[in-house]
Structures are given as C-alpha cells and as structure tokens.
Amino acid sequence: MIGETLRLKVAAACAISPSLRHLRLVAADGGKLPPAAAGAHLQLVLKGATRTHRNAYSLISRPGARDAYEIIVRRVPASRGGSAFIHEQIKVGDVLEAGWPGNLFAPVRTARRHLMIAGGIGITPFLSYLADFAFGGADYALHLCCREDEQHVFDPWLAGKSGVSVHWDTDGRRLDIPALLAAQPVGTHLYVCGPAAMNDEVLELAAAAGWPASHVHCEHFGSALSGGEAFHAFLAKSGVEVSVGEDESLLEAIERIGVKAPCLCRGGACGVCVTPLLEGEAEHRDHYLSAAEREAGRLILPCVSRARSGRLVLDL
Amino acid sequence: MSIAFKPEETFRGDYSYRNSDAAVLRFPFPFPEDRYMYSVNIEPHVRSGPSDVFLRPFDVDEHYIAECRDKAITLERDPGRCQVLPHMMMAQWDTLELLMESLSADYPEQFSLIKEGDDFGSRWTWINRPLGIEQSFIFGNAETLPCEPFEYITRQAQGDFAICDQRDDNLYMDAGMVTSQADWSLEFDVGMSFMEWHGPVPLAHQSGVFERALKYLLMLRLGQPVRRLNWTMSINPRLDTSPESYPEWGPDRASVTPDNAGQKVHLRVELQTLWRLPRSNAILFPIRCYLASLEDLARVPKWGARLHRVLSSLPPQLVEYKGLTRYLPAALEWLAQHDDGRELPVGTEAGITTLSPR
Numbered sequence: 001m002i003g004e005t006l007r008l009k010v011a012a013a014c015a016i017s018p019s020l021r022h023l024r025l026v027a028a029d030g031g032k033l034p035p036a037a038a039g040a041h042l043q044l045v046l047k048g049a050t051r052t053h054r055n056a057y058s059l060i061s062r063p064g065a066r067d068a069y070e071i072i073v074r075r076v077p078a079s080r081g082g083s084a085f086i087h088e089q090i091k092v093g094d095v096l097e098a099g100w101p102g103n104l105f106a107p108v109r110t111a112r113r114h115l116m117i118a119g120g121i122g123i124t125p126f127l128s129y130l131a132d133f134a135f136g137g138a139d140y141a142l143h144l145c146c147r148e149d150e151q152h153v154f155d156p157w158l159a160g161k162s163g164v165s166v167h168w169d170t171d172g173r174r175l176d177i178p179a180l181l182a183a184q185p186v187g188t189h190l191y192v193c194g195p196a197a198m199n200d201e202v203l204e205l206a207a208a209a210g211w212p213a214s215h216v217h218c219e220h221f222g223s224a225l226s227g228g229e230a231f232h233a234f235l236a237k238s239g240v241e242v243s244v245g246e247d248e249s250l251l252e253a254i255e256r257i258g259v260k261a262p263c264l265c266r267g268g269a270c271g272v273c274v275t276p277l278l279e280g281e282a283e284h285r286d287h288y289l290s291a292a293e294r295e296a297g298r299l300i301l302p303c304v305s306r307a308r309s310g311r312l313v314l315d316l
Numbered sequence: 317m318s319i320a321f322k323p324e325e326t327f328r329g330d331y332s333y334r335n336s337d338a339a340v341l342r343f344p345f346p347f348p349e350d351r352y353m354y355s356v357n358i359e360p361h362v363r364s365g366p367s368d369v370f371l372r373p374f375d376v377d378e379h380y381i382a383e384c385r386d387k388a389i390t391l392e393r394d395p396g397r398c399q400v401l402p403h404m405m406m407a408q409w410d411t412l413e414l415l416m417e418s419l420s421a422d423y424p425e426q427f428s429l430i431k432e433g434d435d436f437g438s439r440w441t442w443i444n445r446p447l448g449i450e451q452s453f454i455f456g457n458a459e460t461l462p463c464e465p466f467e468y469i470t471r472q473a474q475g476d477f478a479i480c481d482q483r484d485d486n487l488y489m490d491a492g493m494v495t496s497q498a499d500w501s502l503e504f505d506v507g508m509s510f511m512e513w514h515g516p517v518p519l520a521h522q523s524g525v526f527e528r529a530l531k532y533l534l535m536l537r538l539g540q541p542v543r544r545l546n547w548t549m550s551i552n553p554r555l556d557t558s559p560e561s562y563p564e565w566g567p568d569r570a571s572v573t574p575d576n577a578g579q580k581v582h583l584r585v586e587l588q589t590l591w592r593l594p595r596s597n598a599i600l601f602p603i604r605c606y607l608a609s610l611e612d613l614a615r616v617p618k619w620g621a622r623l624h625r626v627l628s629s630l631p632p633q634l635v636e637y638k639g640l641t642r643y644l645p646a647a648l649e650w651l652a653q654h655d656d657g658r659e660l661p662v663g664t665e666a667g668i669t670t671l672s673p674r
Contacts, residue, residue, distance in 0.1 A: 001414055001594070002361070002373065003539045032434065034539055035413075035594035064595050066434040100539035106597035108483045109403035132595075135436060135456070136406065214484045269532030270358055287531035290524070 001034060006098045008033075008044075011068060013092055017153045020121065021087050025069045028095045032066040036101035038132035039125045039219075042069055045097040046085045054227065054247045055082035058124035058219075059101060060157060062131040069101075074121040105193070105219040107132065112187030114140040117177070117202055119194020120150065125219055126193065127157045134161075143167060145175050145194065177202060181209045193219040228283070231307035235259055235316045236278055250302035254316065261302065261316060268304035275300055280312035318425060321446060323381040328389070328564075333553035333607065337671045339378055340612045342368040343619075344585050345664045346545040350625040352634075358532065361541040361589050366665045369587060372422040373541065374415060374473065375604060381446050383474045383496075383555065390495040390556045391471070397558075398467045399506050400479075400491040407479045407491065408466035409436075409456060410593035411600055415469045416442055431455075444472055466491060475587075475604035478502075480510070482597060485534060489513055490598075496555035496605045498548045498584060499639060503560070518633040536599060538592040546586040546603075548638045549647070553582055553607045572643035577650035578611040581643060583623065610650060615674070616666045620654030627651065 007028035016022050025042075027033050036042075036059050046053040057071040075087045090096075105125050107114060114133060116126045123144050133140045141163045144154070148168040158164050167175040181190070190211060192202040199218050206216045227247045234241050235254065244253040251273060254261050263273040268286030277300045284294050286301040293299055300314070325333045335343070344367045361373060369375045391397055400408060420429040428443040436456025443450045449472065453460040461468045470477045470493035479491035487510040494502040505513045510530045520526060536542065550557055551568040572580050584607055591600040614620030627640075627648055635641055661667065 001417065001539060001591075002363075002541060004537075035434075036538070037593075037595050037597040039597070040538075062435070064435060100537065101594075102537060103597050106482070109406070109481055109596070109598075110483065132406070266360075267532050267535055269528050271528075287528045 003034070003100055006033065006100060008069065008096050008098050010090055010092050010094045010096070013090060016072065016156075017150055019075045020072055020150075020153060021075070022070065022072050023086070023090070025071070025096070025098075026067065033069060034100055035064040035066055036061075036069070036128075037103050038063045038107055038128040039105040040101040040103040040128065041105075041125075042071060042101055043099040044082075044086075046082050046089075048081060048085050048089070052247060053082035053085060056102075058105075058128070060124050060127040063128050063135075072121065072124055105191075105217065107138075107191070108189045108215075108217070111189035111215075112139065113185060113189070114138060115180070115184055115188050115190045116140065116142040117175070117180075117190070117192045117194070117198075118142065118144045119192075119198040120146045122192075122194035122198075122219075123154055124193075126191070127154070129191075130158075130161050130164075141165070143175055143180065145198070148173075177205050178209065181206055181211065189215050189217065191217045191219075228306050231309075231311065233280075233307070233312040233314055235314050237316055244306070249304060250300075250306060250312075254302060259316065263303055266303045268301050271301070273301055273303050275302055276315035278313040278315050280310060281308040282306070282312065283308040317423065319376065319380070319423075319446075320378055321381045322378050323385075325379065325382045327382070327386040327553055327555045331552045331554070333379070333382070335608055335612050336378060340608060340615060340671060341666050341669070342377075343608045343613070343666075344369045344545060344587055344606055345613070345616075345619050345622075345666070346547045346585050347622050347626045348662055348664050350622060350660060351629045352626050352631075357544045358529070358542050359544070361543040366663065369604075369606070370543075372418070373589070374418050374422070374602070375587070376419070376423055376426065376474065380474055384447060384472060386555050387471060387495045390561075394560055396503050396560075397495045398470070398493045399502055400464060400466055401481075401507065404466075404479060404481065404491045404596070404598070405458070405464075407481070407593055407596035407598040407600075408458075408464060410596050410598070411477065411479065412465040412469040413455070414591065414593070414600065415473055416440075419473075447472060467493060473602075475602055477603070478601040479593070480533075480599040480601060482534060482599060486510055487530065487533060487599060494558075497558055497603075498546075498550075498586070498605075499557055499559060499562075501559045516637070518637050519631065533590060533599060536590055536592045538594055541589050541591045543587060543589045546588055548584050549640055550582045550584045550607065551580050551643065553609070555605060555607075569639070569642040572646045574646045574649040577643070577646045578614070579609055581610050581647045581650070582607045583610070583613060610647060614651070614654045615671045616668060617654070618660055618667050620651060621656070621658070622660055624648065624651035624655040625660075 008025040009028040011026045012024040040059045041056045043056045059069055061070040073083050073086045076083045118126050143165050145167045151166050167173050192199050230246050232243050238259050242253045242257050244250050271288040282300045283306045285304040327333055416429045419427040426445050430441040432439045438455050440455045441452045458464050476494045476496055478489050480487035481490040489505050489508055492502040514526050554565055557565050587604040589602050593600050
C-alpha cells in the first residue's frame with residue numbers, strides 16, 4: 001500500500017440533477033484501488049485544452065471500497081474551469097490521473113454523538129460518514145439544507161439510513177440551527193460542510209452557544225488544494241530562470257528543469273531543502289523556519305513555500 | 317525467498333540469540349558521520365536504502381519465529397503490553413489488513429491471504445507457515461478471530477506497534493502492542509498526546525523538533541509512509557527491556573567490563589515507520605528492533621571505528637537518557653582497538669559484501 005498517483009477510468013457518468021454529475025471511477029489497469037476513510041477526498045488532474053486543473057472532490061463511496069471511487073460534482077459557473085470540464089468533457093471510458101485519497105475532514109472517533117449539518121453539495125463527505133457510523137454503531141444525526149427541487153437528489157445514498165432530516169427555504173421546513181445546537185447532549189461533535197456563508201453562520205452560532213472549538217469541525221470547499229499563483233524564480237548559481245506553475249511546487253519546478261536540490265520530507269518539516277533567498281518575498285508555508293527567520297526573509301523551503309509576489313532569486 | 321529461521325534462539329535466560337553473517341551485513345547501522353547529530357531524520361519509506369532491511373515495508377528476518385515466541389512469553393507474563401482503547405476498532409482492522417496484505421505480497425513462501433472480497437463482511441483466510449497458523453475469519457467481525465484484530469496480527473509480526481488517533485490537531489497513543497521497547501511503558505503512555513509521551517526526551521524540545529515533527533505527521537499521506545532510525549544500547553540481546561521488567565535486566569548494566577563488552581553490549585536500532593491508515597485516518601507506528609553486539613559490528617571495519625567515534629561525542633544528557641552511563645567507558649575501551657583513526661567515508665553502508673571469519 002505504497003503509491004502516490006492513480007490512473008482512474010470513468011466507468012459511469014450521469015447527471016443526477018441539472019447541475020450535479022455523478023462519476024464512478026475504477027482503476028484503469030483493472031486492479032484494486034487503495035481503501036479510503038470517511039471524509040476523504042480525491043484530487044483529480046483534469047487536463048483541459050488550455051490548462052490543467054487539480055481539483056479535490058469528496059469521496060462518497062463507502063469507506064474501504066476498493067472496486068470504485070464515486071464523486072458528485074456541482075457545476076460552478078464561476079469556477080476555475082474544473083467543474084465545467086467534468087460536466088462537459090468527461091465521458092465514460094476516459095482515463096484520469098489522480099492522487100491517492102487524502103483526508104482533512106475525518107470524523108472524531110472519541111465523539112459520543114456526531115451532528116452533521118450539510119449545505120447542498122456539502123453533503124458529500126457525510127455520505128461516507130454515514131456508512132462508517134453504520135459499521136461502528138455510532139450515534140449521529142444528519143441535517144441537509146438544500147433547494148426544494150433537490151430534496152430527493154441524494155436519496156440513492158440516503159435510502160435506509162435513519163437520523164437524516166432534509167430542510168429547505170420554506171416556512172416549516174427551515175432548519176432552526178440555534179435550537180438544534182442547544183438540544184445536543186454533552187460529548188457531541190458538530191461537523192459542517194456547505195457554502196462559506198452557511199459554514200460561518202453555523203460556526204458563529206456554535207461559538208455563541210458555548211461549544212468548545214475542539215468539538216466543532218468545518219470543511220471548506222477547496223481547502224485541500226495546494227499550489228497557488230504562478231511565479232518566476234531565478235537560480236543564481238545555476239544561472240537559469242524557472243517558471244513555477246499554479247499546480248506545482250517551487251521544488252518540483254526546479255527538479256523539472258534538471259537542477260539538483262537537496263530534499264527529504266517534501267512537506268516543509270525536515271529543513272533539508274532550506275535555501276538562501278537572495279531577492280524577493282516568500283510566502284512561507286513550512287513548519288521549519290522560526291518566526292525570526294521568516295521575519296529576516298533570507299531563507300525559503302522550496303518544497304512548500306512560494307513567492308508572495310513577483311520573482312524570487314535563490315542561491316541555488 | 318526462503319529464510320533460514322532460527323526458531324530455538326532466545327532473547328532471555330541463556331540469550332542464545334546470534335546474528336548470521338548475512339544478518340550482520342544487513343544491519344541498519346544508523347550513523348552516517350563520525351559525530352553524533354540530533355535531527356528529525358525522517359525520509360520516505362521507499363523499497364530501497366543502504367541496508368536490505370529497507371527492501372520491504374515490513375521486514376521479516378531469520379529471527380522471526382524466535383521473536384514471535386519471545387513476544388508471546390512477555391504477553392503471557394504481562395497482558396497489559398497490548399492495550400487498545402475502545403474507539404480504535406476501525407484502526408485495528410486497518411492494521412490487520414495492511415500487515416496481511418504486505419506480508420503475503422512480499423513473502424509469498426511464508427504467508428498467504430485468500431480473500432472472498434475486500435469489504436467488511438467478506439471471508440478471509442490467513443496462512444502463516446513459519447508459525448503454523450491457518451485462520452479463516454470475517455473481515456470486520458472481531459468475534460471470528462481468537463482475539464481482537466490488532467493483537468491477533470501484531471503477535472505474528474516482529475517489533476512493536478503503536479496506533480495514534482488523530483484529533484484536535486494532535487496525535488494520541490490510543491493503542492499499542494509493546495513487548496520489545498527501549499525502556500518506555502505503554503501502560504504509562506496509553507492515551508497520551510504527542511507532546512506528553514515525548515516529554516522525557518532531552519535537548520530536542522528546546523530546538524522545536526517535536527513541534528515540527530507533529531505538524532509534519534498530521535499531514536502524513538495515505539500511500540506515502542515515512543521512516544527514521546532511532547537507537548540505544550542494551551546489555552545482552554534482550555527484547556523486553558521495559559520499565560515493568562527492569563529488575564530482570566537493569567542490574568546487567570553493572571556486569572560490563574572492557575573484556576566482555578564486545579559480547580555483552582548490543583547496539584539496538586529501531587526502524588520506525590509511520591503509516592496513514594486508510595479507514596480510520598489514524599497513524600500506525602511500527603517500531604522494528606534490530607540487535608547486534610559490538611563484536612558483530614566490529615566485523616565491519618567501518619562500523620566498528622565509526623561507532624567508537626560517535627559514542628565518544630555523545631552529549632552527556634543523551635548518555636544519561638539512553639541509560640548508557642554505567643557501561644559506556646567499558647564499551648568505548650573495547651571499541652578503541654577497532655579505531656585506528658583513519659578517515660571513514662560518509663554514509664551508513666557496510667562497504668563490504670563478506671565478513672572475515674570470526
């Protein structure tokens with residue numbers, strides 16, 4: 001169970017609503033997929049005509065499934081193009097590259113009860129939670145807030161599951177969040193996943209109601225993405241200029257043009273790749289440099305950190 | 317790949333444990349330089365490295381059968397060496413799956429796993445030929461195994477195992493099978509957070525090593541395990557050097573002389589790996605222990621000389637923390653005869669492929 005990238009074949013693709021598309025993905029070589037946890041996401045590499053997108057989507061397949069991964073993608077008009085690509089370009093039989101599943105939104109195993117509040121497509125991580133809780137016999141409740149015309153869209157994944165309530169914006173159907181939060185027993189963990197405004201509202205209400213921060217969990221769409229703005233770096237010792245794309249790290253860009261750079265963990269922890277920064281301002285994302293070193297601005301860890309603006313000059 | 321097991325050797329009593337020449341040459345020697353360096357020496361756990369022990373994610377060697385038997389003896393005397401908190405059942409199955417899949421794929425002569433399906437509820441049959449075990453069970457149903465899944469599979473694996481639950485941006489040691497530890501207690505540490513169980517380590521806290529290590533581990537990826545080597549020293553080839561059994565091994569430290577240090581003093585290297593578990597999102601922390609006497613190590617000229625230099629440069633706090641104070645002078649005196657002061661190449665490789673006769 002060691003690996004970094006997967007090749008996935010689209011086994012099924014269908015619209016479950018005018019703006020939602022469901023994909024079933026299997027291993028392109030016919031083999032087994034790595035199992036994944038409740039709350040896990042999959043980063044898909046979507047190679048469009050003009051640029052490549054790397055978008056993360058929650059897995060809705062049952063945790064531990066090794067035959068197929070399933071995702072549901074909402075078409076976002078203002079997206080960077082990834083969701084439009086999935087809705088317009090992808091067809092059955094296509095092969096996509098993906099990273100191994102990651103997880104930034106796992107359920108808390110010590111919780112006595114799990115309270116989930118989902119906004120629309122934000123239900124996706126909770127579909128895998130439900131299967132997990134069914135196995136462990138955990139106490140839970142799921143509240144889905146959605147448009148009235150989408151109230152049955154997720155039925156195929158909710159069939160036979162108790163503890164699920166659906167709400168929409170009509171008198172008598174709205175979710176009374178303060179009342180819900182006030183009614184929970186001690187030891188409950190709250191999870192929220194939805195549009196930013198809804199997440200913020202639930203988090204504020206929970207704080208106002210005295211919920212400890214350690215019992216409140218939120219998944220922000222897109223938080224799993226790495227990368228950032230493209231920028232340029234000049235490697236002073238090597239005498240070469242390298243352009244760093246939105247979806248690659250500075251270290252990857254350096255390696256791509258054949259310049260050797262020492263590295264070990266590739267995650268900003270070990271400090272092996274620390275490099276003198278001769279010019280430019282870094283956006284530090286590592287866990288290694290001290291506050292004083294960041295302030296001084298003379299070092300950078302190219303495995304995770306990027307340019308805050310403009311161009312960097314590295315002593316490499 | 318056939319392995320010439322040594323089922324009769326012992327890790328207590330008459331201490332008949334011995335390394336073959338091949339086992340000496342593949343020993344994961346931990347010191348690349350002459351001076352001792354303290355660092356977060358974490359790297360990807362790939363199937364390669366300066367020693368053969370890195371070729372497979374879970375290394376099985378000639379000591380497998382004897383080591384599993386020693387583990388059973390320790391558990392018989394002290395069942396508290398295996399503890400699992402109730403919320404860790406998903407992580408127990410993750411561990412069983414990872415070990416059974418890895419061992420059966422990497423050592424098909426020794427282990428087989430036959431599955432009727434991958435999901436919970438599927439019938440699996442596990443065959444462990446070295447230990448003479450064949451077990452059919454339902455994956456996901458602990459009632460169908462002789463004991464809980466974590467204990468079941470880690471009784472059949474070399475080394476110790478801890479499972480860390482991840483929550484509140486922290487790691488908690490919420491399960492463990494610990495029978496070959498370097499003087500730490502699962503009974504004491506179970507349920508502790510990352511900073512709590514590392515509390516006694518000297519020097520590293522001030523430099524922020526543990527803050528960085530924790531942040532890094534919280535982001536550990538599925539499919540991308542990492543490893544590091546840790547080390548200490550033991551008198552006699554003893555696996556169970558626990559606080560609970562201290563009266564049985566602690567006094568041996570006073571028995572070391574410059575004459576017997578070569579046979580008595582052992583370098584104890586832990587190959588520590590860290591794995592993100594797929595269903596539970598917990599982190600599995602296997603600690604695989606390798607033992608070699610100073611005599612074994614000195615048969616590799618580079619290692620004998622390097623060990624002499626590294627041990628000479630240890631900070632006093634570390635000498636105390638690792639429990640070497642009593643016998644380090646005798647060990648250094650014994651090692652000095654193998655260090656002529658020549659320049660040694662950087663790196664941990666043995667640099668030779670055969671040993672001269674004993």
